[in-house]
Amino acid sequence: MSGFLRNMPPVGLEVDLVDIPVKGRLPPQLDGTLLRIGPNPLFPAEGAHWFAGDGMVHAFHIAGGTVRYQNRWVRTARWLAERAAGRALAGGLEDTAGDGLANTNIVHHGGRLLALEEAHPPVALRLDGLATLGSADFDAPVSGPFTAHPKVDPVTGQLLFFGYGTPDWLGPGMCFGVLDAGGRVERFDRFEAPYASMVHDFAATAHYAVFPVQPLTASRERMRAGGPPFAWEGERACALGVLHRNAPVDSLAWWSLPSCHAYHVMNAWEDGSVLRIDVMQAHAAALFPRPDGSPVADAGGARLSRWSIDLDDRRHTARSELLCEVRGEFPRIDERRSGLPYRHGWFIGHDPGGHDPGGHDPGSEQPFSRIVHIDHARPLAPDVHALADGDACSEAVFVARSPGAEEGDGWLLAVAYRGAADRSDLLVFDARDVGAGPLASASLPVRVPNGFHGNWIPS
Ligand SMILES: [Fe+2]
Numbered sequence: 001m002s003g004f005l006r007n008m009p010p011v012g013l014e015v016d017l018v019d020i021p022v023k024g025r026l027p028p029q030l031d032g033t034l035l036r037i038g039p040n041p042l043f044p045a046e047g048a049h050w051f052a053g054d055g056m057v058h059a060f061h062i063a064g065g066t067v068r069y070q071n072r073w074v075r076t077a078r079w080l081a082e083r084a085a086g087r088a089l090a091g092g093l094e095d096t097a098g099d100g101l102a103n104t105n106i107v108h109h110g111g112r113l114l115a116l117e118e119a120h121p122p123v124a125l126r127l128d129g130l131a132t133l134g135s136a137d138f139d140a141p142v143s144g145p146f147t148a149h150p151k152v153d154p155v156t157g158q159l160l161f162f163g164y165g166t167p168d169w170l171g172p173g174m175c176f177g178v179l180d181a182g183g184r185v186e187r188f189d190r191f192e193a194p195y196a197s198m199v200h201d202f203a204a205t206a207h208y209a210v211f212p213v214q215p216l217t218a219s220r221e222r223m224r225a226g227g228p229p230f231a232w233e234g235e236r237a238c239a240l241g242v243l244h245r246n247a248p249v250d251s252l253a254w255w256s257l258p259s260c261h262a263y264h265v266m267n268a269w270e271d272g273s274v275l276r277i278d279v280m281q282a283h284a285a286a287l288f289p290r291p292d293g294s295p296v297a298d299a300g301g302a303r304l305s306r307w308s309i310d311l312d313d314r315r316h317t318a319r320s321e322l323l324c325e326v327r328g329e330f331p332r333i334d335e336r337r338s339g340l341p342y343r344h345g346w347f348i349g350h351d352p353g354g355h356d357p358g359g360h361d362p363g364s365e366q367p368f369s370r371i372v373h374i375d376h377a378r379p380l381a382p383d384v385h386a387l388a389d390g391d392a393c394s395e396a397v398f399v400a401r402s403p404g405a406e407e408g409d410g411w412l413l414a415v416a417y418r419g420a421a422d423r424s425d426l427l428v429f430d431a432r433d434v435g436a437g438p439l440a441s442a443s444l445p446v447r448v449p450n451g452f453h454g455n456w457i458p459s
Pocket of ligand 1: 200
């Protein structure tokens, strides 16, 4: 079994660990907290979707060359009810009641730490101790679903967000909002997508927001008839909604793109009158069935690809090109270049297995076992750190050496599962030379399940 599958089950304990042994030397400038979050069901239920587990936060506090670790479930209404009942309760991706699962991303903005899950408003936490403060309220009219992938404009400090399936979950309604650097609402608008779908991520450039509606369709009627609430309908084209950030929402226009699926955007920027959007693109959506419930034969794995939207194209036709053959997920950048032209990106790659002349062997595939650094100056020659067989890695997070350091000058932090010992290490790499291996690793006596996303919060 791959390290990724072995590290999928939840952990059952909340712990506080100090004096974690460190191999190598942690850079003294690393002073802050790496936060990660992911599904960690309190009571694992047979057949439950990976996305539907209660959120658990993992914090690595780094200072003075030492590491402390702490993990806590987010005390959502559902988690509290489950704990009181002593068993798993109904409710998964079709459930929009309460404050949700708080399991997908964790961001710090406007003085608040927010656990995000896209079907609900954020849940606020306390950074010190990770106590749950409750559903985060924003000024009216902000309400309802809030993406787990907001974008922070590095120039203005604004946080851009959107929601889908709002006001009616599984419907085509969407919203777009902007918070200022202090967390106050600057704009909030509603619009309608060409069809209802799961919209996990979006793109933002200095002047535009782009909402990718892809054929991972949503349907309440299908769900009521006993089918899946979300399903892959690959015969549909994608629709990319383009909105100038300062224009009224009725100016939003849709560009078509041949059928494909991307969960995540690496970055987007303006190249004259063309919007470039780098995504991890697959043939189909992994992890979801067809409308009749049958599995998608082969989603193909996601590869770094570039969408181009020519704002002067009156036919409103977007195109996609492949940038790198390595399959993977969880793309990240030096966030100081968010929405701007950029050079460096990172993602977690799969080892396709079959290291013989016969090639790919699904039986020996090792998903999420490579840390990949893309230098867009030479995208065909990625800089790669390969973990040992049986290991797996979660999303890596970039930390700049200093606020004024040049793009990519800093560290890449990643949490690796060590299959042979059934526990996890925090790894610190030189972000522009991950192939050289970690500069330092902190060895936890416990396992940090795969999870989804994380971020660095400087002290
Ligand atoms: Fe995500």
